[in-house]
Amino acid sequence: MQMKRRNFIKFLVGGVAGIQLTPLPWKFTDDVAIWTQNWPWVPVPPVGAVTKEKTVCSLCRGACGIEVRKIDNRAVKIEGRSDYPVNPGGICPLGMGGLQLLYNESIRFTSPMKRVGPRGSGVFMDISWDEALDILSGRISKLRKKGHPEALAAIDGNPNESTMALMVERLLKAVGSPNYVSMPSVGDTCSMVNYLQQGTGEMMAYDLENADCILSFGSGLLEGWGSPGRVLNAWGLWHDAHAKEKAVIIQVEARASNTASKADFWITPKPGTEAALALGIAHVLIKDRLCNVSFIENYCFGYHDWKSLDGQEHKGFKSMVLDEYSPQQVAGITGLQADKIKSLAHEFGKAKAPIAICGKGKGSLNGSLYEFMAIQSLNALVGNINKPGGVLVHEAMPLSDLQKLKNDQISLRGLKKQRLDQAGTSKYPFTNSLINNFLDAILKRHQSPVDTLLVFKANPVFTLPDTTACYKALKKIPFIVSFSPFKDETALMADLILPDHTYLEKMDDLVCPPGLQYPFYGLTKSVVDPVYNTENTGDAIIRLAKKIGGSVAESFQWPEYEDVLKTRASGLYSNGKGLVGYDASHPVWKMQKAGNRAAPDYSTFEEMWEAIKTGGFWFTAKHNYQNYSSIFKTPSKKFEFFSLRIKSAIDIAAKQKPLKKVLKDLGVAKNADEACMPHYSKDESSQDSTEYPLFMMPYEMINLASEWAPNPPFSNKTLLDNQLRNDESFTDINPQTAKANDLKQGDRVIIKSLAGRIKVRVNITEGAMPGIVYLPLGFGHTAYDEFLKGKGVNPNDIITTNRDPVSGQIVWWNTAVKLIKV
Amino acid sequence: MEKPDEKLGEGFLSSLNDFVPPWLDLRSTLSTGFFLLAGFIAALVVGWILFPMILYSKQPQPINFNHAVHIDEESGIEGETETEKCLYCHEFREDGSFAGIPKIDKCIECHDDPESSIGETLEEKEFLQNYVAEEKEVSWFSYYRQPDCVYFSHIAHVNMGKQECFVCHGDHGKSEKIPVYQQNRLTGYSINIWGKRLSGWKTNTWDRMKMDDCAECHTKTGHEENNACFVCHK
Amino acid sequence: MKKDHGHVGKKYGMVIDLDKCTGCGTCMTACAAENNVSVRKDESDKERSITWIQLYQISNGKKFPDTRYSYFPRPCMHCDEDGRGGHHPSCVSVCVASATKLDPHTGIVSQIYTRCIGCRYCQAACPFDARYFNWWDAYFPKEKGLERYLSPDVSPRMRGVIEKCSFCHHRLMRAKNQAYAEGRREIEEHEYITACTEACPVQAITFGDLNNPKHKVHELIQLPTAFRLLERLNTKPKVYYLSTKDWVRRLADNYRPGEFKRLSKGS
Secondary structure: OOOOHHHHHHHHHHHHHHHHOOOHHHHHHHHHHHHHHOOOOOOOOOOOOEEEEEEEOOOOOOOOEEEEEEEOOEEEEEEEOOOOOOOOOOOOHHHHOOHHHHOOHHHEOOOOEEEOOOOOOOOEEEOOHHHHHHHHHHHHHHHHHOOOHHHEEEEEOOOOOOHHHHHHHHHHHHHOOOOEEEOOOHHHHHHHHHHHHHOOOOOOEEOHHHOOEEEEEOEOOOOOOOOHHHHHHHHHHHOOOOOOOOOEEEEEOOEOOHHHHHOOEEEOOOOOOHHHHHHHHHHHHHHOOOOOHHHHHHHEEOOOOEEOOOOOEEOOHHHHHHHHOOHHHHHHHHOOOHHHHHHHHHHHHHOOOEEEEOOOEOOOOOOOHHHHHHHHHHHHHOOOEOOOOOEEOOOOOOOOOOOOOOOOHHHHHHHOOOOOOOOOOOOOOOOOOOHHHHHHHHHHOOOOOOOEEEEEOOOHHHHOOOHHHHHHHHHHOOEEEEOOOEOOHHHHOOOEEOOOOOOOOOOEEEEOOOEOOOOEEEEEOOOOOOOOOOOOHHHHHHHHHHHHOHHHHHHOOOOOHHHHHHHHHHHHHHHOOOEOOOOOOOOHHHHHHOOOOOOOOOOOHHHHHHHHHHHOEEEOOOOOOOOHHHHOOOOOOOEEOOOHHHHHHHHHHHOOOOHHHHHHHHOOOOOOOHHHOOOOOOOOOOOOOOOOOEEEEEEOEOOEOOOOOOOOHHHHHHOOOOOEEOOEEEEEEOHHHHHHOOOOOOOEEEEEOOOOEEEEEEEEOOOEOOOEEEEEEOEOEOOOOOOOEOOOOOHHHHOOOEEOOOOOOEEOOOEEEEEEEO | OOOOOHHHHHHHHHHHHOOOOOOOOHHHHHHHHHHHHHHHHHHHHHHHHHHHHHHEEEEOOOOOOOHHHHHOHHHOOOOOOHHHHHHHHOOEOOOOOEOOOOOHHHHHHHOOOOOOOOOOOHHHHHHHHHHHOOOOOOOOOOOOOOOOOEOOOHHHHHHHOOOOOHHHHHHHHHOOOOOOEEEEOOOOOEOOOOOOOOOOOOOOHHHOOOHHHHHHHHHHOOOHHHHOHHHHEO | OOOOOOOOOOOEEEEEEOOOOOOOOHHHHHHHHHOOOOOOOOOOOOOOOOOOOEEEEEEOOOOOOOOOEEEEEEOOOOOOOOOOOOOOOHHHHHOOOOOEEEOOOOOOEEEOOOOOOOOOHHHHHOOOOOOEEOOOOOOOOOOOOHHHHOOOOOOOOOOOOEEOOOOOHHHHHHHHHHHHHOOOOOOOHHHOOOHHHHHOOOOOEEEEEOOOOOOHHHHHOOOOOEEOOOHHHOOOOOEEEEOOOHHHHHOOOOOOOOOOOOOOOOO
């Protein structure tokens, strides 16, 4: 019997028969099927114990309470907190995607780094923290030795009230540089208005929840304005089917934004004429006796014509408004119908608790001073100031000052040098910092006056209007240090990276979120261990100061950043009226209105601090309503329709130079009296309208991050396909505009302005005002990863910036453009 | 294949030839049968012995664990029933989720002194030295981990359904030595979920934990509604 | 609420108030984060991108400045038996692999990824476009480490299968576990809500048992402003909408002339 072919076949037949009686074929088939259900490359999330960590979202200034769900040490989901005073449970879509920023290695710096490739290439080399701090402290010490500490500058995106902003400014001052520049925000304009009209430079505090008529001048209530979690919740309250009295929402905006679409009334003046509309409404309120006369007569200044001590007659607000802003006149300016202005004014004037609010879009960009003054004047006219459902006036947040700064001779000499941005001079008497001037100063000089630039929580190359100018200016600076945890555009231009933790990995404070009606202090905490080799910038600054040594080190004697936070928070304790506990069934807006007099729910500072550390907040609901005789800190001790502070600034400057020149330097087109009052003047700098017949309006969306923090990829899902398609973003234009330019839906078009050109596709919509080209902010990143990079265009690239009168801030909402069909 | 001795077979065959009808070629029949049988047997060997050996990888646990010692009355682990004793270490968390194999913290609750052991075995000393002293987690292999697509609630079965641990886990809780962990190379499943009884024959409830076994028990115990897909799939 | 079907079980459902909805998209991101929905490089391709709950923008079609936009968040409708002999939701009837089923005890339509063979019949059958096909594996490149935020409650999907909104079924299981741990069999209304319901910052979404008179949804669906999408198809969606605006309500179905009933005199 040999193993011949035939026998082999017999053997196989036997084998085949035999194998049927084994588990092999059945199990193998089954296992292969199971294998296809468990591809090894599909991730399997590990299971573990579920815990929840409470903290605060600081992706924007809104300070919404968040809860991070964790599986063992991994954060797996961010949810809104219902036990947080600011936002009862809800958060915005960006906050929801925060973990994609925490865990995305390709957009984060994983360690301190120094640049090895050419600038902007993003090629860095890992170094140790010690080495990184040595490089920077060496550089700063060298500047100080050479007697030029002012060549150190900082661009800071931390909110003005935050402790981090204080730390950065303190570092510069200790070194001896006046060149601390903060990123512009609507808060700058708001606090300037408050300073000029009410005497305190605090943020606006709007009691929205108790109001019954909201007149919003372009504020994106549904686009992320204020604290998104809070404002959206208020929106829900206003529209609740069971609400006894629904609030009336009036949106003044030139685009059918979500807010405009969902508002009860949508008013569409030409962009840039909002001040005229506000004054037109004022006209009707005055004329039709819809004002609160007793408030105006007793607690306001400059309403009537008046005579100053030197015997000069001055025009008052009333006669200016009656003379120049009749509904017909305003109709001519704004393009609205006079009847509409009248009915709008009546709607506002007849409400029980009407509020006029300001700050375009999300409020991440600054506003126009006179426009905001005009809007705030409406609140004063109806007397809804410091009343429930009105604009509340608060004293400064009761945070303690830091210990006095130690200055040596070098730093004292440096601090005497003039700021590069000229903020605070007679041209910009009330402004703290002006980034556009700062960048101009660098561009104008042959050699950059800034040797070393520190950048904190800011991405000016992307977020500032006219990005090209910003890019050029930064390129001229010899050495840039970024403290960003993210590989943003500005960080990629840096020479040294000292990466901060992300907001989920660190402790930091959030003071007075924009628009909130009660004093509030929020504290974030580390909800996960730092994922990479990063360090809280507060701690990094302390270590840096210690390395620089001398008086700089003496100015930073805290062991760590938490001690700085504690030092400041001690004022909250001594203030004696705060709460660190919160019961969701008693929202603060109700407590405040009901005249809450609850004693603090802590008895020692340590107890309060521990509670803040776990709960993440401190607030006070005690408020003295009205109290008009003592809240206004203006020179007249009244609400000023006519700002005496502007007047005295003009008077002082007029001693040096002719009045005409003073007004011109301030950018005021009207006379000296009107310069002290809210007024409207046509923007004279508008370009040639035959060459550039259209205007470009950038706009913000709640589901697209346009500030410093990058956009979480999840929100890409929420974008409509007429906002972004493949890598192309769209411009919204009206069918009329489309017809005039021979454009069809989806056509590609170049938008050209004096500052540059960008290519987009066309979305034709009736939600756009004829003659205006709309572009969303937040697209067009050149940094980050495939989720963000190269998606759409950045409207900032083509914005031609003008200067707002008096404040000197950037005017970013009227860029003249033309469309060129591709 | 080994070759049979031809000469020896020759005489045997010729004597057999007397008994068989002439039309039957006995020689070729036998040879056919032989090869068929050989193939058959070889296949059985491959299917029953070789295949499982190849299909499953064997990974020893980092250290041994003696369940028997722990559920012994003298161990100090409390519980009226066996299940309660199991739950002493394999506990439910506050949210009702099942903690599974205990973390080292749980062990340290009793084995709190790395210097002195409770028992006398070498294994325990090794455990105290390498894990307790350094508070290092033991990287156990889990015998009963279901695949990612399966959701299983222990509390629903143990607390609400009053099922005893052995129903699914057999004698595991009484073992003195924990077995080598065997993992299916194709599917990544542990042999304990499905693979212990390759015949498919099931004598005990814990022999297999496939979907049909879950469904069978749900049906038998009158919990038909729990056979809805989403109850066990995620 | 009359019973559409024979059993007296739970019938989980959702009511979305379109007057409140602001179109912010938080429901979409909350859903994606909760359910491990992967994000691809190009999410602008709406035929390929996966969004268990999708926001649709609708317009009243009027000229500037009378234009108004509104938004329709659209999760899976979790259609029910039609009440006339037990026709299943259209996706369930066509599924050849028994990968999608209506659970009569919860009213939730399940989708089992490991069972799905990817034939996409259900996707074609769904009148609401609520089903999504995985053209690729879940996108979690190793170098990014994004898989670190994945929740173990929902298994990530492989390529070639359909996925859709599950009414966050795992949250029901989580709530049940919690109840069991406390020795209860029944769960409270607030214990089981979907991730989108929880996340909605204007509280436009309400979730609960439509059969339970104590639940808020039960009350809301009886409002005159309540309606469902494509009602005439008789798929009995368990997602209801509220709107006082006629132009919004009119877009919910293809009405024949004269068939649409106005709520208000105006608009």
